[in-house]
Amino acid sequence: MFGYGLRKVFYTNFRLARKELTGTILESYDPRVVLLKLDSGYNIGIPLDKILDSKILKKFKEVEISDEDFVSRKKGLKKIGLVVTGGTIASKLDVKTGGVKPLTKLKEFANFYPKLFDMVDVKKIEIPFMMASENMSSEHWIKIAKSVEKLLNDKEIEGVIVTHGTDTLHYTSAALSFFLKDLNKPVVLTYSQRSIDRASSDADLNLICAAKMALSNVAEVMLVGHASTNDDFCFALKGTKTRKMHTSRRDSFKTINDIPIAKVWPEKIEFLREYNLRNNKRKVNLDVNFSDKVSLIKYYPGQKANILDFLSEKCKGIIIEATGLGHFASSESKNNWIPKIKKLIKKGVIICAVPQTLYGGLNPNVYSSGRELKECGIIFLKDMLPETAFIKLGWVLGHRNWKGKEKEKMLNNFSGELSELLTE
Amino acid sequence: MFGYGLRKVFYTNFRLARKELTGTILESYDPRVVLLKLDSGYNIGIPLDKILDSKILKKFKEVEISDEDFVSRKKGLKKIGLVVTGGTIASKLDVKTGGVKPLTKLKEFANFYPKLFDMVDVKKIEIPFMMASENMSSEHWIKIAKSVEKLLNDKEIEGVIVTHGTDTLHYTSAALSFFLKDLNKPVVLTYSQRSIDRASSDADLNLICAAKMALSNVAEVMLVGHASTNDDFCFALKGTKTRKMHTSRRDSFKTINDIPIAKVWPEKIEFLREYNLRNNKRKVNLDVNFSDKVSLIKYYPGQKANILDFLSEKCKGIIIEATGLGHFASSESKNNWIPKIKKLIKKGVIICAVPQTLYGGLNPNVYSSGRELKECGIIFLKDMLPETAFIKLGWVLGHRNWKGKEKEKMLNNFSGELSELLTE
Numbered sequence: 001m002f003g004y005g006l007r008k009v010f011y012t013n014f015r016l017a018r019k020e021l022t023g024t025i026l027e028s029y030d031p032r033v034v035l036l037k038l039d040s041g042y043n044i045g046i047p048l049d050k051i052l053d054s055k056i057l058k059k060f061k062e063v064e065i066s067d068e069d070f071v072s073r074k075k076g077l078k079k080i081g082l083v084v085t086g087g088t089i090a091s092k093l094d095v096k097t098g099g100v101k102p103l104t105k106l107k108e109f110a111n112f113y114p115k116l117f118d119m120v121d122v123k124k125i126e127i128p129f130m131m132a133s134e135n136m137s138s139e140h141w142i143k144i145a146k147s148v149e150k151l152l153n154d155k156e157i158e159g160v161i162v163t164h165g166t167d168t169l170h171y172t173s174a175a176l177s178f179f180l181k182d183l184n185k186p187v188v189l190t191y192s193q194r195s196i197d198r199a200s201s202d203a204d205l206n207l208i209c210a211a212k213m214a215l216s217n218v219a220e221v222m223l224v225g226h227a228s229t230n231d232d233f234c235f236a237l238k239g240t241k242t243r244k245m246h247t248s249r250r251d252s253f254k255t256i257n258d259i260p261i262a263k264v265w266p267e268k269i270e271f272l273r274e275y276n277l278r279n280n281k282r283k284v285n286l287d288v289n290f291s292d293k294v295s296l297i298k299y300y301p302g303q304k305a306n307i308l309d310f311l312s313e314k315c316k317g318i319i320i321e322a323t324g325l326g327h328f329a330s331s332e333s334k335n336n337w338i339p340k341i342k343k344l345i346k347k348g349v350i351i352c353a354v355p356q357t358l359y360g361g362l363n364p365n366v367y368s369s370g371r372e373l374k375e376c377g378i379i380f381l382k383d384m385l386p387e388t389a390f391i392k393l394g395w396v397l398g399h400r401n402w403k404g405k406e407k408e409k410m411l412n413n414f415s416g417e418l419s420e421l422l423t424e
Numbered sequence: 425m426f427g428y429g430l431r432k433v434f435y436t437n438f439r440l441a442r443k444e445l446t447g448t449i450l451e452s453y454d455p456r457v458v459l460l461k462l463d464s465g466y467n468i469g470i471p472l473d474k475i476l477d478s479k480i481l482k483k484f485k486e487v488e489i490s491d492e493d494f495v496s497r498k499k500g501l502k503k504i505g506l507v508v509t510g511g512t513i514a515s516k517l518d519v520k521t522g523g524v525k526p527l528t529k530l531k532e533f534a535n536f537y538p539k540l541f542d543m544v545d546v547k548k549i550e551i552p553f554m555m556a557s558e559n560m561s562s563e564h565w566i567k568i569a570k571s572v573e574k575l576l577n578d579k580e581i582e583g584v585i586v587t588h589g590t591d592t593l594h595y596t597s598a599a600l601s602f603f604l605k606d607l608n609k610p611v612v613l614t615y616s617q618r619s620i621d622r623a624s625s626d627a628d629l630n631l632i633c634a635a636k637m638a639l640s641n642v643a644e645v646m647l648v649g650h651a652s653t654n655d656d657f658c659f660a661l662k663g664t665k666t667r668k669m670h671t672s673r674r675d676s677f678k679t680i681n682d683i684p685i686a687k688v689w690p691e692k693i694e695f696l697r698e699y700n701l702r703n704n705k706r707k708v709n710l711d712v713n714f715s716d717k718v719s720l721i722k723y724y725p726g727q728k729a730n731i732l733d734f735l736s737e738k739c740k741g742i743i744i745e746a747t748g749l750g751h752f753a754s755s756e757s758k759n760n761w762i763p764k765i766k767k768l769i770k771k772g773v774i775i776c777a778v779p780q781t782l783y784g785g786l787n788p789n790v791y792s793s794g795r796e797l798k799e800c801g802i803i804f805l806k807d808m809l810p811e812t813a814f815i816k817l818g819w820v821l822g823h824r825n826w827k828g829k830e831k832e833k834m835l836n837n838f839s840g841e842l843s844e845l846l847t848e
Binding site for chain 2: 131132133135136137138165166167168171186242244245246247248249252287290292295296297298299300301302303304307312321322323324325326327328329330333334335355356358359360361362363367368369386387390
């Protein structure tokens with residue numbers, strides 16, 4: 001009965017004990033539950049046994065559309081570019097498993113998100129790959145950056161939306177923040193935590209707010225998604241200061257040590273801080289030099305320093321998530337890391353510290369452990385997020401002409417990765 | 425002029441442009457700033473150039489007290505035990521460096537915290553060691569547990585306070601939560617982020633609220649500290665559900681995936697959830713079996729699976745901070761971790777997954793990556809914190825008679841480490 005591309009859609013009125021609801025029926029993975037897309041765009045689930053009566057108001061067949069020309073472009077709308085990379089926002093429920101499987105055809109994407117195509121003219125779509133984000137690595141960040149660059153340098157395109165899985169979205173947003181130099185237009189990453197055909201999906205609002213930001217004057221790499229568990233507005237967050245902080249909530253992305261750039265509604269934007277301005281005449285430049293010879297570890301009490309030997313065999317740089325203001329086992333401990341750190345830094349390994357608390361900044365000057373570690377030559381990255389620091393170190397080490405200047409580059413604020421807003 | 429044990433104390437009135445302040449002068453690391461302990465217990469710093477006039481109201485010499493009998497026990501007060509382990513709460517400013525150095529004498533501790541000794545009768549003090557917490561490891565958690573056990577099994581003692589550095593306090597609170605079986609009385613860990621002789625120190629309120637909880641009916645391992653940056657009340661947090669979430673704020677400890685046990689003021693407690701009741705007739709039992717052959721790693725995109733070979737050479741158990749609902753590189757990725765995971769689990773290595781988002785719970789059933797990893801035999805630890813999971817796995821593997829039952833034990837809720845409160 002339900003098949004994509006050619007499916008019957010029922011616009012239906014339901015009468016429940018306490019209220020009436022009208023909307024379009026979605027494919028449900030649970031035969032005891034009806035999923036209904038309300039006119040507001042919000043999806044809800046209604047247990048079958050709560051429905052007193054129902055009435056089909058409209059029944060229509062969707063037109064089969066080809067992958068090549070599926071986009072129903074409306075005249076007069078502003079043009080954006082879209083990069084689709086996989087993830088839940090490009091997935092649908094798998095009726096068999098109750099899990100989620102990827103949308104494999106572009107037309108499915110268009111079917112699922114008609115509101116986006118009512119709001120903007122999606123001039124070009126790039127699909128560098130379709131993948132769950134936990135399976136990505138640097139080659140994927142580079143591919144996305146190249147797709148984005150191509151779209152940004154199209155004169156007609158006002159901004160670019162990248163849809164992406166949530167798991168490692170903040171790594172990708174950091175990578176794009178460093179890879180896209182002299183950014184001319186908005187680059188908006190968005191996602192969903194619940195696929196669009198599921199009750200209470202966040203996909204619709206996220207995508208529409210992403211479109212709103214893609215047309216704005218903000219020339220920044222941003223992540224746009226639910227600001228709270230309410231389905232009312234989104235935040236636009238800085239690509240280098242954001243982290244997935246919840247496994248399942250719709251507002252799982254949070255700005256750490258910073259404030260959002262803006263609150264975003266489908267119809268308006270409220271700015272919360274300064275941002276870089278759009279300049280459509282400028283061309284964006286790609287700087288995708290990246291070395292995979294970096295590691296990220298989190299220090300825990302009792303951890304042996306020989307992990308550093310293992311890592312430094314293949315790596316030129318190591319990010320350590322330190323405790324507190326920037327500490328790990330020092331000379332007070334039997335497990336002293338200082339001699340090993342000194343040896344590796346002498347050998348040319350770049351070792352950086354970031355806060356494992358995530359919030360707050362490092363200050364190695366307060367305690368003796370910190371002072372000892374600082375004297376070894378560790379680079380303390382203030383309030384930089386571990387994930388952003390990992391990406392940045394790979395990017396810095398990818399530039400051969402920056403050899404010897406790694407500390408200066410790591411502490412240079414290229415894309416807002418170091419906050420100036422830090423207070424207690 | 426200033427020396428501990430025998431020091432002159434000035435109770436002084438200052439006249440500033442807009443107000444008058446009266447309090448006791450503290451040693452200041454900055455000659456341009458006067459540090460004043462107000463009668464409220466709050467410390468403030470006053471730039472010298474803001475002081476119009478000052479008047480010494482009282483001047484007195486402190487009496488030299490010996491380490492053995494420094495505690496001025498007041499009659500009729502309830503008795504508690506105190507375990508001092510180092511950290512900022514047992515530190516003072518180092519006038520030379522502007523940093524912090526540990527209090528090395530008990531009498532200094534008594535000098536710094538007169539309010540505690542006004543509120544409770546500190547019957548016994550144990551000092552297993554004095555150390556910055558980033559330098560601790562399992563031997564220290566075991567020593568602390570033994571000190572706490574001794575005090576808890578003293579019939580006269582109502583509860584125990586443990587003062588501790590902040591950096592790894594949440595590892596220690598998790599360890600004590602598992603090590604102290606059949607807990608009979610309150611065990612309260614507390615700390616400070618700013619040493620007591622510093623302007624805006626949090627030490628006084630934390631310690632007094634800790635004492636309030638130590639006298640309560642709550643037989644739990646708790647962490648007590650500032651609930652916000654205001655100096656008004658504290659939270660009592662569960663030892664297994666708490667994490668240091670800020671490098672420097674006074675309210676850096678947060679409950680994750682749970683709610684605090686109580687709000688605590690020096691004079692009252694407001695309970696927010698259920699708790700285990702005190703039973704002074706019961707004896708607490710120590711269960712300090714712990715294996716150091718555990719590791720904790722955080723998966724990041726592109727990470728090579730050979731890290732697992734290195735770790736499993738020495739470890740019987742590995743905790744992996746997975747992305748999202750419990751994912752890392754699976755068969756969709758060139759960097760597929762599945763074959764390595766299967767091989768190690770077959771060899772008997774216990775591999776567990778926890779959320780690197782910290783907030784929320786794992787659910788490996790939603791996405792194909794998760795289902796693949798689940799089929800390998802990875803133990804998904806729901807919403808358990810990475811630090812708590814690391815401690816718990818060491819504790820489970822420390823029990824030889826639990827061999828073969830590791831999964832059952834890891835998923836058994838011994839001390840509230842798995843939340844039943846999880847909703848979106």
